[in-house]
Amino acid sequence: LSRIGDELYLEPTESGLSLRTVNSSRSAFASFLFAPLFFQRYEAGGSQPDGEHFRCKVLMKSFLGVFRSLPSLEKTVGKCLILLKPQASRLVVQLHCKYGVTKTHNLAFQECERLQAVFDTQRCASSLCAPARVLAEAVVHFPPTLAEVTLEAGPGGRISLRNYMEDEAERSKTMVTELCLAEDEFQTVAMAPGSRITFCLKEFRGLLSFAEASNLPLTIHYDVPGRPVVFSLDDAVLEVHLVLATLSDMESNLQPPKANGLSHLPAPSDDFTDDLESYMIAMESSAYEEGSGVPPSPTFPLRTPCAAESDPEEEEEEEEEGAVPGTPPHKKFRSLFFGSVLSPGGPGLAPTQEVLAEDSDGDY
Amino acid sequence: MPLSAQPPASGQQYLLAASLDNARHLSSLLRAVHFQDHATCFATANGLRVTVEDAKCIQANAFIQAEIFQEFAVQEESVTFRINLSVLLDCLTIFGTSSLPGTSTALRMCYSGYGYPLMLFLEEGGVVTVCKINTQEPDELLDFDFCSTKVVNKIILQSEGLREAFAELDMTSEVLQITMSPDKPYFRLSTFGNAGSAHLDYPRDSDLMEAFHCNQTQTNRYKISLLKPSTKALALSCKVSVRTDAQGFLSLQYMIRNEDGQICFVEYYCCPDEDITESEL
Numbered sequence: 001l002s003r004i005g006d007e008l009y010l011e012p013t014e015s016g017l018s019l020r021t022v023n024s025s026r027s028a029f030a031s032f033l034f035a036p037l038f039f040q041r042y043e044a045g046g047s048q049p050d051g052e053h054f055r056c057k058v059l060m061k062s063f064l065g066v067f068r069s070l071p072s073l074e075k076t077v078g079k080c081l082i083l084l085k086p087q088a089s090r091l092v093v094q095l096h097c098k099y100g101v102t103k104t105h106n107l108a109f110q111e112c113e114r115l116q117a118v119f120d121t122q123r124c125a126s127s128l129c130a131p132a133r134v135l136a137e138a139v140v141h142f143p144p145t146l147a148e149v150t151l152e153a154g155p156g157g158r159i160s161l162r163n164y165m166e167d168e169a170e171r172s173k174t175m176v177t178e179l180c181l182a183e184d185e186f187q188t189v190a191m192a193p194g195s196r197i198t199f200c201l202k203e204f205r206g207l208l209s210f211a212e213a214s215n216l217p218l219t220i221h222y223d224v225p226g227r228p229v230v231f232s233l234d235d236a237v238l239e240v241h242l243v244l245a246t247l248s249d250m251e252s253n254l255q256p257p258k259a260n261g262l263s264h265l266p267a268p269s270d271d272f273t274d275d276l277e278s279y280m281i282a283m284e285s286s287a288y289e290e291g292s293g294v295p296p297s298p299t300f301p302l303r304t305p306c307a308a309e310s311d312p313e314e315e316e317e318e319e320e321e322g323a324v325p326g327t328p329p330h331k332k333f334r335s336l337f338f339g340s341v342l343s344p345g346g347p348g349l350a351p352t353q354e355v356l357a358e359d360s361d362g363d364y
Numbered sequence: 365m366p367l368s369a370q371p372p373a374s375g376q377q378y379l380l381a382a383s384l385d386n387a388r389h390l391s392s393l394l395r396a397v398h399f400q401d402h403a404t405c406f407a408t409a410n411g412l413r414v415t416v417e418d419a420k421c422i423q424a425n426a427f428i429q430a431e432i433f434q435e436f437a438v439q440e441e442s443v444t445f446r447i448n449l450s451v452l453l454d455c456l457t458i459f460g461t462s463s464l465p466g467t468s469t470a471l472r473m474c475y476s477g478y479g480y481p482l483m484l485f486l487e488e489g490g491v492v493t494v495c496k497i498n499t500q501e502p503d504e505l506l507d508f509d510f511c512s513t514k515v516v517n518k519i520i521l522q523s524e525g526l527r528e529a530f531a532e533l534d535m536t537s538e539v540l541q542i543t544m545s546p547d548k549p550y551f552r553l554s555t556f557g558n559a560g561s562a563h564l565d566y567p568r569d570s571d572l573m574e575a576f577h578c579n580q581t582q583t584n585r586y587k588i589s590l591l592k593p594s595t596k597a598l599a600l601s602c603k604v605s606v607r608t609d610a611q612g613f614l615s616l617q618y619m620i621r622n623e624d625g626q627i628c629f630v631e632y633y634c635c636p637d638e639d640i641t642e643s644e645l
Contacts (some may be wrong), residue, residue, distance in 0.1 A: 091560075
C-alpha cells in the first residue's frame with residue numbers, strides 16, 4: 001500500500017478491517033480487507049449513532065515506522081494489538097515481543113470520509129487469472145523505470161505485455177519489449193478479442209510482490225481503455241483490490257465529451273467537491289445512455305494517444321492548463337470515479353452520496 | 365603477530381609507552397565513544413581512559429585496563445593530553461577495518477610528554493606505519509559526581525534486548541524519556557515524535573533483566589541526540605547497567621568483551637533535559 005499512497009485509511013467493519021489508500025493523482029486505489037478470521041481477536045467496536053463505523057487515516061510513514069524491520073519482527077514479535085481510541089485521538093499499535101518486552105506506539109490519526117473507488121468487476125468485459133508468479137516473471141523483463149505497460153489480447157489467443165510509449169518519436173529511440181504469454185499459463189481467460197489496456201506498472205508491481213509472497217493467484221478484470229483495471233487477490237481471510245486508471249484510447253467506442261451536455265469541462269480546482277458535483281452529473285446522465293462511452297472526467301481531460309499498431313490516426317491533443325499534481329507528465333489518465341458508492345450490492349448507501357472529500361486543511 | 369618492540373632512543377624515557385598485539389582491542393572501544401572529534405586521554409598505572417564530551421551535558425569514557433596491553437608503562441602518576449580522536453582512529457585502522465581471522469594490527473604507542481606528539485607504530489604483515497599525532501592541552505572535564513552511593517535506581521540488562529530498540533529510536537522525538545519504577549511499567553523508554561508517542565516496556569521479570577533495583581519511581585528526559593551515539597557502545601556490549609541518581613543524572617555502563625574474551629568498560633553520563641514538561645501517558 002505504501003507504494004501507492006501516502007496515507008493509510010483504516011476502516012473497521014463487521015466484515016473485517018479494511019486498509020485502503022489512494023495515490024495523489026487519484027488514479028490508483030488499493031484496498032486490503034482482512035476478515036475477522038485473520039485475527040486472533042477482532043472487535044469492530046460500537047458503531048456511531050448514525051450507523052457509521054469509525055474511520056480514520058494515518059500517515060503511511062508513521063504506520064510503517066511501527067513495523068520497521070520485518071526480519072526482526074518475525075523473530076521477536078509474538079502478538080500485535082491494534083486499538084483505535086477515538087477519545088484520545090490515537091491509534092494504538094502494541095507489539096508483544098520476546099522476553100516480555102512490550103512496544104506501544106500511539107499514532108495520531110485524522111478522521112476521514114470513506115475512501116471508496118467505484119468499480120464493478122461484473123461489468124468488466126474481460127478477465128484473466130494467473131498465479132502471481134507467472135505475472136511476476138513476465139514483469140521482471142521490463143526496465144524498473146518503465147511507467148506504463150500495455151496488456152493486449154492478441155490474435156490466436158496470444159496474451160501480450162508491451163511497454164507503452166506515447167510518441168512516434170520515442171519509438172525509434174527506445175527499446176520495445178514485448179512479452180507473450182500462452183493461454184494455458186493462466187488459470188482462467190475471458191478476454192474480449194483485440195482488447196487492450198494500458199496502465200501504470202509501478203503501482204502494479206507493489207501488488208505483484210505481495211501476491212507472490214502470499215502465493216495467491218491474481219485476477220485481472222478490465223473493460224475498455226479508459227475504464228479502470230481491477231486486480232484482485234482472494235483468499236479465505238483476505239480480499240485485495242487494486243484499481244488503476246487506464247489510458248483512454250482513440251479506438252474505443254467513445255463519445256467526445258461535448259456531446260454529453262457537459263460542454264465545458266471545469267478546470268481542475270482545489271475544491272474537489274465542485275469537480276465531484278459535475279462529475280456526478282456526468283455519471284448520472286451517462287448512465288441513461290446506451291452504449292455510451294466512458295463519462296468524461298472533470299479533473300482529467302481526455303488525451304488520446306496513438307495506438308501502437310493501428311494506422312496513424314490524428315492525435316487529439318488537449319491543452320490542459322494547470323496539470324494536476326502527481327499526474328505523469330504528458331499523459332492524462334482517466335480519473336477514477338471517486339465519490340458515490342453506487343456499486344450494486346453495496347450496503348444500502350445508495351441515495352446519499354458518500355462523498356470523498358479532500359482533507360479540509362489540504363495538508364499532506 | 366607481535367611487533368618487535370621499537371627500542372626508544374637511547375636515554376629517552378617515554379612518559380607513556382604501551383604495546384598491544386591487536387589494535388582492534390583499542391580501536392573498537394574508541395569507536396564506541398567517538399561522537400566528537402576531540403578526546404582527552406588519561407593514563408595511569410591502571411590503564412588508559414579516553415573521555416569525550418559534548419554540550420556540557422554528556423560524557424563518555426572508554427576504559428582499557430593495563431592488563432589488556434602487552435606492555436603498559438607510565439612514568440608519572442598520571443599522564444593527560446587532548447588529541448583528535450578522529451585522526452587517532454584513522455591511524456589505528458590504517459590497515460583497514462575488516463577483520464580477517466588470524467591477521468591483526470600490532471600497535472606500539474609512545475608519548476614523551478607535554479608538547480610532544482603521540483607516536484604510533486602500527487604493523488601488519490611485515491608492513492610498518494609510523495604516525496605522529498599532535499597533542500593539545502587537556503580541557504577541564506565535567507565531573508558528574510555520580511557515585512554508587514547516590515544511586516536511586518539501577519538495573520542491569522542484557523544488551524541484546526536494548527540493541528534493536530536503540531537502533532530504531534524515533535529520531536523525530538527530541539527527547540528520550542526513561543522511566544524506572546518498582547511498579548509497572550518497571551523500565552520504560554519513551555519517545556514523542558512526529559508520528560505520535562512510542563513506549564518500550566521491559567518487565568522486571570523479563571529474561572533480559574539481570575538485576576532490578578528500583579526504589580523510587582523516576583521519570584527523566586534526556587536529549588535524544590546526545591544519547592544516540594551510545595548505540596555504538598550498546599552494539600559492542602553484552603550487558604548494560606542503567607542507573608539514575610536523585611537529580612536524574614543518567615549513567616549507562618556497558619560491559620564489552622573483546623575478541624580475546626577480555627572485559628572492558630565504556631560508560632556514558634548524561635544530564636536530564638532542562639525543559640521538562642508533563643509527560644504523555
